[in-house]
């Protein structure tokens with residue numbers, strides 16, 4: 001495999017890159033995955049804690065929404081097939097405390113949830129507003145306005161701030177004053193959330209099997225629109241436009257004559273920094289670099305992305321790179337001193353160093369005596385500068401405030417994540433900042449010059465920030481790449497037969513998705529999401545460089561279901577007929593990603609005027625400080641939250 005010319009270079013061996021690579025390889029393409037780390041999985045990373053401890057996930061832990069028949073979650077199907085097991089979590093199975101250690105009675109918790117529920121309904125009504133401005137305001141501004149407009153008492157306002165932190169900050173991982181209302185413009189899969197007791201890495205191991213993954217290959221420079229067989233200088237000596245990707249190979253391997261026989265220039269690896277620089281060539285690339293890496297400029301593009309797609313470059317600058325970190329503590333099973341609930345929520349004091357407000361109790365969920373504390377946003381970024389010992393002490397001090405110092409024990413072992421300073425990710429996951437809409441995710445996803453295809457969690461409009469969104473984005477990029485190459489193959493054959501074919505338009509075989517409000521209505525009517533449906537792409541052509549195996553023809557990217565056949569006709573002559581590329585079904589979401597909501601979006605019929613007047617990111621910061629100060633006074637008042645007459649909503653959840 002390594003000595004053959006390559007069709008596609010996939011950059012990044014996270015779940016999106018592995019999904020794309022395995023789909024492309026199944027279709028007969030020669031694919032190599034270039035990965036800068038010494039392992040696959042990216043932001044999915046399972047390790048053992050302590051010498052004899054259980055497996056824990058440093059990155060993704062949850063499959064969010066196992067799905068239903070109408071809206072399946074392909075990642076859950078993959079986990080099931082891999083026999084990874086699944087442990088459901090109930091976010092309402094929680095003990096909620098004030099920072100001073102007073103446990104909130106169930107009635108207070110349910111009132112707090114009711115207030116939050118009304119607020120979320122209100123935000124969804126803002127999303128439906130014909131005026132785009134309300135959706136652009138910071139969540140903190142929307143919250144303070146809502147509290148004033150709805151006549152919440154100071155105690156209710158504090159309760160709402162805490163519940164919103166649990167539901168929103170711990171889900172999207174941005175601070176309330178950084179995130180915008182448009183963050184809610186996503187799709188939530190049904191069925192509840194599960195963790196994988198053996199760890200998420202089992203999933204990526206399954207996907208990586210059989211792929212040509214080149215670890216320790218850090219991509220430095222991506223040139224596109226270059227001759228496929230030239231030396232990377234952009235000349236026209238090759239067989240068509242392709243990509244040239246320069247990598248720094250970290251491993252101390254001896255210089256070999258060529259990574260890619262047939263390319264004299266690529267053969268000359270240049271020794272640098274204890275490794276070597278090599279340029280690899282292919283027809284196209286799938287770029288799955290995390291948004292934080294794209295933004296850092298550590299990978300150069302030629303031509304610059306801003307020159308070929310200014311909106312994409314703008315999206316890279318505008319979208320939010322959230323930092324979400326875990327302090328994972330493994331205790332002596334005899335020392336389990338905390339509540340027997342899946343979650344422990346603690347209302348932090350304002351301006352408290354660290355926000356030790358959210359703990360997952362694995363002891364309840366999987367049986368492992370492990371407590372995980374989560375931090376997000378600016379606090380999480382600041383905590384990265386602390387030593388492990390200091391971070392663990394911060395978490396234990398918060399627990400001592402809740403349970404009393406005498407009950408709290410030291411863990412046997414602890415792990416502290418630092419995703420923000422990890423040079424391979426420079427973030428945890430993407431959020432939607434104030435002033436930005438989810439359309440920026442589509443901008444990031446758009447292919448460039450028919451050579452670069454983009455995938456990764458930051459490119460999925462409906463499921464950004466999640467592992468299943470990343471996985472789906474990889475399949476989508478693979479499908480788009482196959483379409484492109486199929487069109488080019490057909491073009492080439494038709495050209496030889498003296499005919500001209502349009503490249504892209506004929507490949508748009510399915511009607512565009514319905515407008516968003518119709519999708520939301522579908523969801524509300526229980527008809528399910530258009531996401532997660534089978535994506536089937538098969539290519540028949542005379543030049544079977546694309547579909548080199550019989551299995552490639554009509555093979556499915558996902559294993560379930562199939563689509564209605566559709567044909568891209570290219571004329572009636574025998575040559576043209578031979579050149580017909582048959583696309584069995586284009587991906588349902590190719591190019592346009594549905595962004596429906598969780599079934600109740602916009603359904604409240606509430607007056608949205610609470611969020612309609614003015615407002616901006618700066619204002620959010622100012623007002624946030626005000627509500628922090630109020631919180632100090634109201635902290636011990638949570639049990640006295642007034643009655644709120646609002647419909648119930650699902651309990652808080654988190655992307656841990």
Ligand SMILES: Cc1cc2nc3c(=O)[nH]c(=O)nc-3n(C[C@H](O)[C@H](O)[C@H](O)COP(=O)(O)OP(=O)(O)OC[C@H]3O[C@@H](n4cnc5c(N)ncnc54)[C@H](O)[C@@H]3O)c2cc1C
Pocket residue numbers: 011012013014015016017034035036037040041042043044058059060061062063064217218219220288289290293299324325326417419423424425427428429455456457458465466467468470654655656
């Ligand atoms: C703490 C934390 C908790 C999370 N919890 C959840 C959860 O519970 N549920 C959920 O669904 N999602 C969760 N997520 C999000 C989820 O992990 C990500 O959305 C998903 O794993 C992203 O996959 P990806 O393929 O897009 O990116 P990545 O996994 O980041 O893959 C990109 C790959 O590119 C590589 N790379 C970077 N630079 C270069 C370079 N120059 N050259 C070559 N390779 C390079 C990286 O090393 C990486 O392997 C969590 C994330 C974090 C950090």
